[in-house]
Amino acid sequence: MKNPLARLRPTEVPVVENHVSPEKTATDKEANVISNTSNTSADGERDSDEVSLDAQAGVQNVEAMTKTWSRSHLILAYVTIWFIYFVDAMQQSTTSSLTPYVTSSFYAHSLTAATSVMSSLIGGIFKLPLAKIIDIWGRPQGFVLMLCCLVVGLVMMAACQNVQTYAAAQVFYWVGYNGVTYTISIFIADTSALKNRALMFAFASSPYIITVWIGGPLATAFLNGPGFRWGFGVFAIITPIVCSPLLFLFWYNYNKAAKAGLIPKRESNRTFMESVKYYAIEFDVVGLLLISAGLALFLLPFNIYSYQTERWRAPIVICMLIFGFLLLIAFGLYEKFLAPKTFIPYELLMDRTVLGACVLAGNLFISFYIWDSYFFSFLQVVNNLGITQSSYIMNTYSIGSCFWSFVVGAAIRWSGRFRWLALYFGVPVTILGVGLMVHFRQPDVNIGYIVMCQIFIAVGGGTLVICEQMAVMAATNHQYIAVVLAVEAMFASVGGGIGSTVAAAIWTGVFPTKLAEYLPQEAQGNLTSIYASLPVQLSYPVGTPTRDAISAAYGDAQKVMLIAATVIQVISLIAVWVWRDIKVKDFKQVKGMVI
Incomplete structure (x- = not known):
């Protein structure tokens, strides 16, 4: 779910963000991640700022x-x-x-x-x-x-x-x-x-x-x-x-x-295998597979244990819990040291x-x-x-x-x-x-x-x-x-x-x-x-x-x-x-x- 907004009717001009600098009392930490970019001015003229060259293509x-x-x-x-x-x-x-x-x-x-x-x-x-x-x-x-x-x-x-x-x-x-x-x-x-x-x-x-x-x-x-x-x-x-x-x-x-x-024009000059890598x-991809498999294996036993004759002692339940937990640990270690x-x-x-x-x-x-x-x-x-x-x-x-x-x-x-x-x-x-x-x-x-x-x-x-x-x-x-x-x-x-x-x-x-x-x-x-x-x-x-x-x-x-x-x-x-x-x-x- 998301949340509120003013309705835009076809006859209305979109509200435009004016160029206002952050308040002087704001701490550097509060403003540390806010980019100093610009927007369309109130009269509809666009700023001359160029596209961010250090940003990713999308x-x-x-x-x-x-x-x-x-x-x-x-x-x-x-x-x-x-x-x-x-x-x-x-x-x-x-x-x-x-x-x-x-x-x-x-x-x-x-x-x-x-x-x-x-x-x-x-x-x-x-x-x-x-x-x-x-x-x-x-x-x-x-x-x-x-x-x-x-x-x-x-x-x-x-x-x-x-x-x-x-x-x-x-x-x-x-x-x-x-x-x-x-x-x-x-x-x-x-x-x-x-x-x-x-x-x-x-x-x-x-x-x-x-x-x-x-x-x-x-x-x-x-x-x-x-x-x-x-x-x-x-x-x-x-x-x-x-x-x-x-x-x-x-x-x-x-x-x-x-x-x-x-x-901006972009040329990767990569071969197919280089692109795959x-x-x-x-x-x-490795981190994604580890966390997905780990969470799935760890959480699913709570849903299926009642269908097992041995319930929590069932081998499949125990294996899922153990391997799920180990994969989650492996994910953390991989992300910290290898990724x-x-x-x-x-x-x-x-x-x-x-x-x-x-x-x-x-x-x-x-x-x-x-x-x-x-x-x-x-x-x-x-x-x-x-x-x-x-x-x-x-x-x-x-x-x-x-x-x-x-x-x-x-x-x-x-x-x-x-x-x-x-x-x-x-x-x-x-x-x-x-x-x-x-x-x-x-x-x-x-x-x-x-x-x-x-x-x-x-x-x-x-x-x-x-x-x-x-x-x-x-x-x-x-x-x-x-x-x-x-x-x-x-x-x-x-x-x-x-x-x-x-x-x-x-x-x-x-x-x-x-x-x-x-x-x-x-x-x-x-x-x-x-x-x-x-x-x-x-x-x-x-x-x-x-x-x-x-x-x-x-x-x-x-x-x-x-x-x-x-x-x-x-x-x-x-x-x-x-x-x-x-x-x-x-x-x-x-x-x-x-x-």
Whole structure:
């Protein structure tokens, strides 16, 4: 999720960042990474600054393009971005609503959270090599690559015949989905002043306000009509069509900049094998494989141990834990002593503001996925809501945070600071919302209290997501924007994978045990099918002893999840506390025509 921005109407002139030097009272450390670049002046005349010759090719290309952008093309690009986010948000909402039914169709409902572990991990980790791709080759190239992954994932989900194929499809889908939204975020960072960037992110994410009302009914229509497969297939066709106009704008303005001689000429003079070696070093392929395999092997046992007859003593579980741990150690040692180019830029990561923002991103996603993974099923089983109503409540977070992000963006633009918003408002309100759910997310509790908690989390979480993104961007210059946002996203996705793992471990450890304890004697023979399938759970009428037993087991599992999600928020408070109080109002990062 991203956050706030002022709407751009075709008749409005984009707000332009004036040339203001950093305040005299700012410390050198606060300003150490802010580039002294220039932008379009208030009357629309472009500065004479040349493209940064010391930057990588992708950064040079986008700086050249922003110098050739017309105001109408810039506005058209943002309008196109809005529609891309609209389709992607609708697609993501529909996919989330369909997932429990896909896993249940293969009698593997308990793997609902597990299917997202690998996709969350790889989707986030891949943003680091993607940052290299868009910095070395260019933003459009990265965008096209991620679009292809997204479409492949949707096609695989539409054609899947087992939960394993669906899980693999989720990897392609989330790598592509996260990659598309990430490259667009970088484009927004390339074309907006730092003080207005939070508002631009809010504008881009504003389609969630509309799509929350569409995803549930759309998923219901597909399930009751042509089936869940068409729910994926339709978007595999629509998404490339919607993305085409932005690709055309990229291509047109790149050619325009090239003809104007703004793009430096480059000749590598490398042979094929030299190029392979060069890019393997640039993308740190060895480091990428080590951390991906290590995290996957270490986290997956928490999701599959309950399916082993020997549970934690099963050889496959023990091997995964040991080898995963060893690979993570090997990754750290390789990056420290052997890597020609490090996978994670330590000089940036060790900045306390960047590191604090990354830890906050990871922690928020850990907490979120712990309490969210089985929430959709809970609403249907315990509160007896349909898919549409459940999706509305599930998406309270999305709609609330997107509305609130405009307020946060305006506050950042007005005050020029973001730390106070996160520390004194975002973290406390988030803790309040998650903590209250420990009491209210139980059987026989009015659904209104659950919605109230979701609103608290939406307002607090929406504030923190924007502030963490502003923190990593304010702590560096334009050259490293893509990298720091990728590192922040990697922490978030790894956090999501950890959160899903913890949720699955709690679920598989608590829910079947409580189910066996609460089920009446006549239903004990159906325990396995009840545990494995959401439709089977819903097949028992509300008010019957079996349905009440299922609801009670849900309540006990949810309570443990929510306690864990609340306690871990203490880390969020510490992560924000260490930020520097950077004033973004006076910082200048980007060149050319910007908003």
